[in-house]
Amino acid sequence: MELRAFAERVLLSDSLELKIQRMSETLTDENPGPSVRLAEPVRPANLQFAPRRAAPSMPHPSNFSDPRKRAIAHHILANHELQALEVMAWVLLAFPDAPTEFRMGLVEVMADEQRHTRMHADQAADLGVQFGDLPVNCYIWKKAQDFQSVLDYLAGIPLTFEGRNLDHTLEFEEYFAAAGDSRSAAIMKAIHKDEIHHVAFGLKWLRILKPAAQSEWDAYVEHLHWPLRPEKSVGDIFHEAPRIAAGMSREFIERLQAPEPNEGSSTEPAGR
Template sequence: MTEQPATSIAEACREVLTTPAPVAKLKAARRVARAWRQGALRHDFDQPMPVKPAWPPRPELLPPGKMPKRGKAGSERGRIALLHALAHIEFVAVDLAFDMAGRFGAGFPRAFVDDWISVGADEAMHFALLDRRLRALGSFYGALPAHAGLWETAARTADDPLARLAVVPMVLEARGLDVTPTTVMRFRQSGDEAGARILQRIYTDEIRHVRFGTNWFEWACAAQRLNPPTHWRALIDRHFRGLVRPPFNDSARTLAGLTREYWGGLASD
C-alpha cells in the first residue's frame, strides 16, 4: 500500500527527519523543498518533530575525544578524512534545517519556513557533492567514523528557537566561514581543484545560511525587546559547550550580518 504524501509542512519535515538512508533522506529533502515552493504543503504545524533523526548504521559515531586524527589535508588520505567529516556535517545539517522549520515555524512568519527549507535543500546538495567526491577518491560516506556530538546542540535547544538560532547558524555554521577559505587553499595547493570548488560552493552558500540565522534571531529579539548581541552572548554561554575563539573571518561574517557587536569581545575572552 502506497503511503499518502505529506500535506502539511510539519508532516513533510518529519518525513525527512525519520528517513535514515542518505540517498532516501536527500530525495525526501528535495521532494519537500519542491512541494513547498509549489504551494503543495499547508503552512500547518500539526506534527511534532522527533527527538532525534533517523540515521544509517554507518558511519560509526564516536565521541569527539575518540575521533582518529585526520592527517594533513595535503595528502589524499587527509583530504578523504576531511571530506568525510564535512559530509557528515552536511548530512546532519539537512536534519537541522528541516527540524528548524518544522519545530519552530509556527512562531515565525511564513518566510522563516521559506528560508530554512531552502537551507535544507542546499545542505542536501552539499552532501551529494561531497559524497560524489569521496567516491571519486575511492571512498564513500560511512567508510570512516564520524563525530557523535553534532545533534547534541539541537537537543539542548529543542525548546528555545532563539537558542537554536544563536548556536547552530550563528556559531557552528559561522565557524565554517572562518576556516573554509584556508581549507580551499590547501586543497588547491595539493592539486585537488574538484574538491576546492565544492568547498568554495559550500562556503558561498553558508554565508547566506548564517545570514538567515542572524536575521531571524534579530527579528525574534526585536519582538521580545531584547538586545541581540547581548542576548546572543548569554545564550551561547548557556547552551554552547565549547569555545568561540578566533581567528574570525570578519568580511564573511559581516556579509552574513554577524557583525563585531556579536563576537568582537570573544577575541580577548
C-alpha cells in the same frame, strides 16, 4: 507537500538518497502539527552515530597530499552537513509555532545542506571512501537537543556552527588547493558562499525574534547553551569580510573577535 512531511522524510528515512533528495514540489505549511522533539534521526545502517571517539578525527592538513586523508576529511564534512540538515528538520518539528516565513526560509537553507552533503559524499567517493565506510559522530545533533526555542537554534547553528564555518571553509579551501586538489577547493568555495547566506538568515531572524530592547549580542549570548559560546563561532583565522557580507554589525564583529573572559575562557577542543 507540507513542511512537516518534508522534515519527517529527512529525519525518518533510512535512505541517504531520500534524506538529501531535493524537494521538487511546492511546499505548504498549513498543518505544522504538534511539537515533537526527536531524540535521534533515523539513518541508514552505515551512517549510525558511533560511540564517542570512535569516529576518525580530522586528518592534519599537512597530510592532504594523500588522497585517502582528503577522502576522510570529506567524509567528516559530509556528516557535518547531514547533521546540519537533520537539526534543521528537527527544528521544523520541534517549533511548529515559529513564523511561517522563518520555516519556509529554513527549507531553502536545508536544500543547500542537502547539496553540500552530496558534494562532500561524492568527492569522498571519488577519492576512494564511500560516505558510510567510516564511523560518524553526532556532535552537532547532540548540541541541538538543548534548544528550547528558535532563538536557541539561531544562536547555536547559524550564528555559531555556520558562523565558524565562514572561517573553516576558507581554511579548507586553502588546504585542498595547497595539496593540488582544485576540485575539493572549489567545493569549499561554493559552500563558503552559501554559508554567508545561512549566517545572514540567522541574523535576520535573531533581529526579528529577540526583545526589541535587547542588543543582538546579548540575545546571542543569552541563547547559547554551554559548551557553545562565542569563541566557538570563530575558526583558526578570523575572517571579517564574510561576516560583513552576512550583515553582521560592527559591534557584533568586535565582540566576536574579543569575547569577554567569562564568555570564552575554556581551552577545550572545538569538537568539530
